[in-house]
Amino acid sequence: DIQMTQSPSSISVSLGDRFTITCRASQDIGNYLSWYQQKPEKSPKLMIYRATNLEDGVPSRFSGSRSGSDYSLTINSLESEDTGIYFCLQHKQYPFTFGSGTKLEIK
């Protein structure tokens, strides 16, 4: 199975700051990596697909990138509505596997 190691597990960031989350894949997954945001008691919302593509309706302050086996989600100029849990998903092969999640709070 492909392991997705996500870091950090939680972080507190100031409004307007830049923030990056990373998922490291244990095997090659090409760019079959998506990022989701989950608010409390809500279902996950797709933010980034195929590692670097912004889903329709997602603010442009969100971006995705890849460096080798490391996939990153960056939020530029953090806003209060960005709080929640973020996690990655690899869909290169079954079993699909998720990162463990990053809880983002406002400082």
Add this chain to the structure above:
Amino acid sequence: EVQLVESGGGLVQPGRSLKLSCAASGFTFSNYYMAWVRQAPKKGLEWVATISTSGSRTYYPDSVKGRFTISRDNAKSSLYLQMNSLKSEDTATYYCARQEGLLDYWGQGVMVTVSS
């Protein structure tokens, strides 16, 4: 608008069975793979099952293989998850999701609690 609405959750004793349903609307259901994903309380997400458009192919992780069965009725735009021999570790919120390669739309989830 894509909508996925799960139902059928509840409290069930260990070893018993439960069947979840997911009603889909807002897209051509028969054109998409569909999946189930679960999230245990205060835990991360775990993919549970995927089914092909026709239902001829199904995929499961080892944790549920042989106990869970995913199925679909394209005429009713409905997805199902039959869960047998339930264990306490199956306690989770279960989401149905549309699978377009990745999982692009998710339902609101339904809670399943396995406890005596």
